[in-house]
Amino acid sequence: MRNIKMTVEYDGARYLGWQRLGDSDKTVQGKIENILSNMTGEEIEIVGSGRTDAGTHAHGQVANFKTESVMTLEAMQEHLNRYLPRDIVVKEVLDVPDRFHARYHAISKKYSYYIWNNTVPSAFERNRSFHVSDELNYSLMHQASQKFVGRHDFLGFSSLKKSKKSTVRTIESIKIIEHGNLVQFAFVGEGFLYNQIRIIMGTILAIGAGRMQLEDIDAIFTSGIRAQAGETVPAHGLFLDEVYYEEV
Template sequence: MRNIKMTIEYDGGRYLGWQRLGDSDKTIQGKIENILSAMTGTEIEIIGSGRTDAGTHARGQVANFKTTSDMDLLAMRDHLIRYLPRDIVVKELEEVPERFHARYHAAGKTYSYHVWNNVVPSAFERHYSYHYPGQLDVDRMNEACQKLVGKHDFLGFSSLKKSKKSTFRTINDITIQQEGNLLHFSFTGEGFLYNMVRIMMGTILEIGAGTMEPEYIDAIFKSGIRSEAGMTVPSHGLFLDEVYYD
């Protein structure tokens, strides 16, 4: 039995997210599994490093699957590229030890979020960035980012209800880069809760706009109340850039 690791890039705009759904064929996982199953002649189930929401994109999603097929990896990749929709690309295949698990063995991830900050929207960036027309103070946003870095209870920055599972997460780094009207926010951490990046991003924008103070972040950590944090920004500006393994 071979264990194959995949690195996948996709435009999530027309899909209902990563996870396979029984009542729809519009998922990334479902599309890839269908091609792999037809290619190998056996039912294939792939394991992703994590779910991405409807509309979210990926430059470096990682998944793995097991197969008895002896097909060459390059031929396998070429087959996937040929038969998958053009907005899903398997960039790399690698044979890994049998125990490798794309989700359980992930040591960290980097997400990016892109904001088009201009009164006038962009015809070209509209599918891959959030249009925010108001003025933003980058220094205030950087201050907010530094408060979010470290190990904290991020319950208030997620869409989760209280549960027995830990909501503590460690953020290693958050950076902001400006390229004309585009603002690129990068979030690297050991793991992320449901909607955590999108809610942190909404909070950062509200602080940049002056409708919220950076100190509010400390209060949200303490209270764990979702409604005290900023908005949940739209999914189409979010990218899963890289998944890290020890």
């Protein structure tokens, strides 16, 4: 039995997210599994590093699957990219140790959120960034972003309800990189709660536009109340860039 690791790139605009949903053929996982099952003659189930929501994109989603197939890695990759829709691409296929698990062995992830900051929207970036027409204070947004770095209880910056599961997470870094009107907010962390990045982004943008204050972040960490934070910005500005792994 072989264990195959794939790195996958996709434009999530047409999909209901990564994770397979019943009989729906509108998920990235479902599309890949259907082709792998036809290719190998086996019932293939792939394990992703984590879910991405409807509309979210990926430069480097990682998944693995088990198979008895003796096909070469090159033949697998060529077959997948021939039959997958053009908005899903398998960038790399590797044989890995049997114990490798795409989700359980991930130690951190990098996500990027993109905004298009101009009074005029972009025809080309409309599905890959969030249009923000406000004049933004980038110095304040940098200060705001650094308040989220470190280990915190992010309950107030997620869509989760209070439960027995821990909402404490560590964000290793947040960087703001300007590419002209296209602005990238790069997050690296051990893992993220449901909608955590999109709510943090809504809060940072509200501070940059003068609708919230820096001190509000500390108050939300203390209260854990979601309603006090910024809006949940749209999914189409979010990319899963890379997944980092421990040695296995």
